[in-house]
Amino acid sequence: MSAEVLALDVVAPAVSGFIQGSVYGLLGLGLVLLYKSNRIFNFAQAEFGGVAAFVWIFFDTGRGVLPNLPTPVAVLLGILAAVLVALLTERLVVRPLFNAPKITVVVATAGVLLLLIAVEGFLYGGEAGSFPAIFSGDAVNSGAIRVTNQGVAIVVVLAVLSILAALFFSRSPFGTAILAVSQEATAARLVGISVERISALTWGIAGFLAGVAGILLAGTIGLAAPGSLTGLALVPAFTAAVFGGVTSLPGALVGGIVIGIIESEAQALIPKENLPGAGKVALFVALLLVLLVRPAGLLGKET
Amino acid sequence: MSLLEVEELRTGYGALPVLQGISFAVEEGTTAVVFGLNGAGKTTTINCLAGLLPVWGGEVRFDGQRLSGRSAKAIVEAGLSLAPEGRRVWAGLSVLKNLELGAWSRKDRRGTEETMQQVFGYFPRLEERKDQLAGTLSGGEQQMLAIGRAIMSRPRLLMIDEASLGLSPKLAQTVFEVVSKINDNGTTVIIVEQNVGVLPYADQALIMEKGTLTYDGSGSELERSGELRRTYLGEAVAS
Numbered sequence: 060m061s062a063e064v065l066a067l068d069v070v071a072p073a074v075s076g077f078i079q080g081s082v083y084g085l086l087g088l089g090l091v092l093l094y095k096s097n098r099i100f101n102f103a104q105a106e107f108g109g110v111a112a113f114v115w116i117f118f119d120t121g122r123g124v125l126p127n128l129p130t131p132v133a134v135l136l137g138i139l140a141a142v143l144v145a146l147l148t149e150r151l152v153v154r155p156l157f158n159a160p161k162i163t164v165v166v167a168t169a170g171v172l173l174l175l176i177a178v179e180g181f182l183y184g185g186e187a188g189s190f191p192a193i194f195s196g197d198a199v200n201s202g203a204i205r206v207t208n209q210g211v212a213i214v215v216v217l218a219v220l221s222i223l224a225a226l227f228f229s230r231s232p233f234g235t236a237i238l239a240v241s242q243e244a245t246a247a248r249l250v251g252i253s254v255e256r257i258s259a260l261t262w263g264i265a266g267f268l269a270g271v272a273g274i275l276l277a278g279t280i281g282l283a284a285p286g287s288l289t290g291l292a293l294v295p296a297f298t299a300a301v302f303g304g305v306t307s308l309p310g311a312l313v314g315g316i317v318i319g320i321i322e323s324e325a326q327a328l329i330p331k332e333n334l335p336g337a338g339k340v341a342l343f344v345a346l347l348l349v350l351l352v353r354p355a356g357l358l359g360k361e362t
Numbered sequence: 363m364s365l366l367e368v369e370e371l372r373t374g375y376g377a378l379p380v381l382q383g384i385s386f387a388v389e390e391g392t393t394a395v396v397f398g399l400n401g402a403g404k405t406t407t408i409n410c411l412a413g414l415l416p417v418w419g420g421e422v423r424f425d426g427q428r429l430s431g432r433s434a435k436a437i438v439e440a441g442l443s444l445a446p447e448g449r450r451v452w453a454g455l456s457v458l459k460n461l462e463l464g465a466w467s468r469k470d471r472r473g474t475e476e477t478m479q480q481v482f483g484y485f486p487r488l489e490e491r492k493d494q495l496a497g498t499l500s501g502g503e504q505q506m507l508a509i510g511r512a513i514m515s516r517p518r519l520l521m522i523d524e525a526s527l528g529l530s531p532k533l534a535q536t537v538f539e540v541v542s543k544i545n546d547n548g549t550t551v552i553i554v555e556q557n558v559g560v561l562p563y564a565d566q567a568l569i570m571e572k573g574t575l576t577y578d579g580s581g582s583e584l585e586r587s588g589e590l591r592r593t594y595l596g597e598a599v600a601s
Contacts, residue, residue, distance in 0.1 A: 232462075232466070235459055235462070238452070242453060245450055246452065246511075247463075250463055250465075251435045253433075
């Protein structure tokens with residue numbers, strides 16, 4: 060294999076997979092956080108990001124009666140909208156079901172997902188449009204390998220949020236309280252921790268992570284349609300979470316990157332004529348292999 | 363006025379009533395022990411006092427303040443703390459983090475550090491293992507941690523559910539001795555127990571049966587009365 064072919068077929072997909080996987084990792088981080096806190100899988104996680112993306116684009120373009128705001132303000136409003144939707148989901152759907160079987164709560168989050176897609180469809184219209192990239196231009200463009208500024212931004216955001224998450228959970232009392240509630244909610248109540256407030260905080264953080272991931276991912280894939288983020292990113296994010304062991308926050312981030320690279324390499328190396336949608340097939344195979352060979356995940360412990 | 367006054371307390375689980383209206387009082391600075399067979403309502407009583415179960419009827423007053431209907435958070439802030447049945451330590455957190463979280467309701471950092479040293483004084487083993495995950499501790503150490511965590515809120519009334527459950531007789535004795543020291547330092551204590559080895563440390567003894575209180579008297583009287591033999595062995599008591 061020549062250096063040029065190696066760069067084109069292996070290195071370039073690995074770089075783009077790394078970037079795409081960083082977003083999966085961010086979404087996976089939110090999924091793991093909610094699993095640790097409520098022991099549920101949140102079907103609406105990626106669509107919280109979808110809400111952020113639509114709110115961002117509505118304010119960025121001044122849609123309808125909305126004002127045309129500078130991009131940073133529109134992005135901020137998008138992220139805030141995702142946090143708000145996550146908090147409302149916690150207060151109106153999850154909290155009333157605190158004592159219900161977990162499967163009921165999981166199904167309820169699927170209901171939230173459908174509602175969000177319907178609202179997006181109502182506000183945006185049924186036809187697909189496009190999201191612009193927040194950061195235009197290329198950081199690296201050496202023929203075979205191309206890294207966009209948007210891609211660099213994604214990796215930087217992932218790195219910063221990872222460090223902040225690590226500091227939050229290891230240093231801050233609220234981070235420790237989230238872990239305590241996830242492990243023994245009764246004991247948490249007994250020392251005076253408000254389990255309800257911690258639950259709201261956890262959902263707020265998950266909404267924030269989804270909002271950031273949604274806006275970055277929307278700007279990368281371009282496709283703007285109700286439910287598109289769930290269709291494109293929920294299963295990879297779930298796979299990332301499983302790869303990391305479902306309860307490990309660093310595991311979700313590493314898992315996201317691994318999944319992104321596997322998906323991208325499969326797309327590049329397996330010709331479409333032989334296996335259409337090879338990236339998604341590889342993703343499912345990877346998920347099955349992890350569940351069969353190492354069900355505890357890559358890191359294999361709760362962190 | 364007693365530190366804790368319970369009048370006609372009723373509670374239960376879902377629609378199932380457990381406590382049928384019990385009344386008792388605990389004086390400040392004393393140790394009260396609650397005996398009873400499984401299902402008598404001992405744990406239900408202290409879980410209700412700690413705010414984990416709703417008060418269906420009756421009244422709970424702590425230092426004259428009405429506690430009925432208040433949240434677990436408000437109750438721990440008022441000065442009641444519970445080391446629950448089954449220890450319920452945070453297995454994935456270190457011993458130190460468990461103790462720090464025990465002081466969640468407190469705002470004074472310096473005082474918290476002092477209480478931490480006090481806990482390490484009671485249970486030196488916890489200081490030796492402060493960086494170890496709580497889930498890796500032995501049953502006895504986890505019991506020490508559960509009691510230490512409850513002390514971290516600096517309660518005026520410490521409640522301990524089944525302090526000796528699953529412990530060797532020697533370790534159970536050690537735990538009772540430490541609880542006695544905690545009491546000597548001014549904290550009022552309520553212990554729920556099946557182990558009669560705690561009786562020498564009891565100023566007050568209560569016996570529960572089927573959600574009612576059948577005995578409320580001094581520990582030494584209880585030892586003499588043979589009421590415990592009737593409760594646990596079903597023997598008739600000579601009148």
